[in-house]
Amino acid sequence: xxxxxxxxxxxxxxxxxxxxxxxxxFPEMKILTVDVHKWLTFPQLIHxxxxxxxxxxxxxxxxxxxxxxxxGFLGAVLTLLAFFGPTAVLAFVVARLWKRLEKWPWxxxxxxxxxxxxxGLLLAGCFxxxxxAITGLETATIAVxxxxxxxxxxxxxxxLVVGGGIIGILSFLPK
Amino acid sequence: MPYLRDRLVTKRQWVxxxxxxxxxxxxxxxxxxxATNMAILVGEKLSGALGSLxxxxxxxxxxxxxxAMVGIFYRQHGDHPWTSAGLKGVAAAAVGLILSTVxxxxxxxxxxxxxxxxxxxxxxxxxxxxxxxxxxLVGVGxxxxxxxxxxxxxxxxxRP
Numbered sequence: 001x002x003x004x005x006x007x008x009x010x011x012x013x014x015x016x017x018x019x020x021x022x023x024x025x026f027p028e029m030k031i032l033t034v035d036v037h038k039w040l041t042f043p044q045l046i047h048x049x050x051x052x053x054x055x056x057x058x059x060x061x062x063x064x065x066x067x068x069x070x071x072g073f074l075g076a077v078l079t080l081l082a083f084f085g086p087t088a089v090l091a092f093v094v095a096r097l098w099k100r101l102e103k104w105p106w107x108x109x110x111x112x113x114x115x116x117x118x119x120g121l122l123l124a125g126c127f128x129x130x131x132x133a134i135t136g137l138e139t140a141t142i143a144v145x146x147x148x149x150x151x152x153x154x155x156x157x158x159x160l161v162v163g164g165g166i167i168g169i170l171s172f173l174p175k
Numbered sequence: 176m177p178y179l180r181d182r183l184v185t186k187r188q189w190v191x192x193x194x195x196x197x198x199x200x201x202x203x204x205x206x207x208x209x210a211t212n213m214a215i216l217v218g219e220k221l222s223g224a225l226g227s228l229x230x231x232x233x234x235x236x237x238x239x240x241x242x243a244m245v246g247i248f249y250r251q252h253g254d255h256p257w258t259s260a261g262l263k264g265v266a267a268a269a270v271g272l273i274l275s276t277v278x279x280x281x282x283x284x285x286x287x288x289x290x291x292x293x294x295x296x297x298x299x300x301x302x303x304x305x306x307x308x309x310x311x312l313v314g315v316g317x318x319x320x321x322x323x324x325x326x327x328x329x330x331x332x333x334r335p
Contacts, residue, residue: 016206017308020280023273027301028308044253047262050269051245057238058210064239065246076243084235087207091215092227094205105325113320114204116290117312119280120297124311126273127302133266142264146271151278161268168264174256 004071004078006037011063011082018087020118022060026125039070046132053161138171179213189221210234293319 010032017025026049033039040048045066052062060083067079101107134140146160183189190198202212211231218230252258285291293315300311 017312018208019206019312020203020209021276022208024312025308031307044249046266046269047249047253048242048246050262050266051249052238052242053265053269053272055238055241055245057234058208060208061235061238061242062246064242065249068243068246069250076239080235080239084207084211084231087205088211088215088227088231091202091205091207091212092219092224094201095216095219095227098201106320109320109323109325111200111204112286112323113293113318114316115280115284116293117297117316117319118203119277119285120294120315121301121308121312122273122280123277123294124298124301124308126270126277127298129266129273130270133263133270135263139263139267142267143271143274146268147274147278150272150275157272157275161265161272164264164266164268164271165261166264168267169257169261172260172263174260 004075007067007071007075007079008082010037011067011079012086014063015083015085015087017121018060019114019121021122022058023125023129024118024121027128030128033066037070039066042132046129049129050133050161054158138167142167179210183217190217194220289322290319293322 014025014029014032017028030042030045034042034045045062048062048065049060052065053059055061063079063083064076068076071078130143134143142164146164149155149160150157180195184192184195198213198216199209201216202209205212207215211234214230214234215227218226218228220226222229249258253262281291281294285294297311297315300306300315301308306314
């Protein structure tokens with residue numbers, strides 16, 4: 001039961017950090033789920049996040065896997081609620097208030113000020129993840145390859161993630 | 176997001192294009208994932224609280240079920256050489272995917288060299304100085320918001 005309470009507390013907290021995207025919370029998620037509560041290892045966290053890119057819907061659904069590991073079915077459901085509930089309520093309240101805030105001059109300032117910070121958090125999350133995911137020349141090549149393809153062409157990113165997996169099987173399978 | 180726009184604006188005509196952009200910018204400056212915040216905003220506009228609830232459930236449940244199954248499979252077969260080899264490649268590809276998002280967002284929403292300074296400060300605070308994400312978010316966020324404070328000239332411009 002304590003485990004479930006921890007899950008709810010951790011993921012409700014993490015949800016408030018996801019400004020600009022889920023990856024913003026990744027460094028803190030690594031500390032809380034891997035180092036503090038030891039629900040999974042760092043490579044496992046990276047693997048679940050990466051496979052989560054193939055899931056339909058928002059790209060942070062791997063939190064459900066963590067909840068399921070640490071607390072079974074109930075853990076999965078409560079983790080989902082804890083991670084999406086608080087921000088959903090906040091978004092709902094803001095949706096109601098927004099019309100009234102339209103003339104508020106600081107609204108633009110907040111949007112402009114948060115943009116570089118949220119991109120910075122995304123990049124910081126990316127570096128945290130790269131520390132575990134980029135282990136040599138092959139993985140670096142896959143990452144750069146995916147980056148260049150996505151900047152150049154309109155491709156479904158999920159296809160590239162699957163492609164990365166196929167290249168991984170071909171190059172890392174012990175002979 | 177392009178897919179969401181196509182469905183909501185073009186096919187269903189639930190929101191107008193200008194409203195979509197507006198909703199997206201709200202979604203981005205609120206905590207919460209962009210996709211789920213959009214679901215809440217569009218749901219609220221169409222049919223209030225129930226609409227929001229329906230939208231976020233529809234957005235989350237398929238992926239949640241998928242990832243619960245992936246988690247169970249991974250726990251049982253994660254050590255298999257095929258799985259771990261494949262996952263190494265998948266993780267590397269995901270890093271490339273996130274980097275491409277960083278580049279695209281920077282092109283779209285960073286204006287001027289100070290925005291790049293704020294972005295760099297955020298990265299350094301989290302990755303190098305090991306500051307917690309909330310502390311960084313509040314610290315750098317407040318400086319950046321004050322930097323972009325409402326300017327008098329802008330107010331005069333909007334006067335009729």
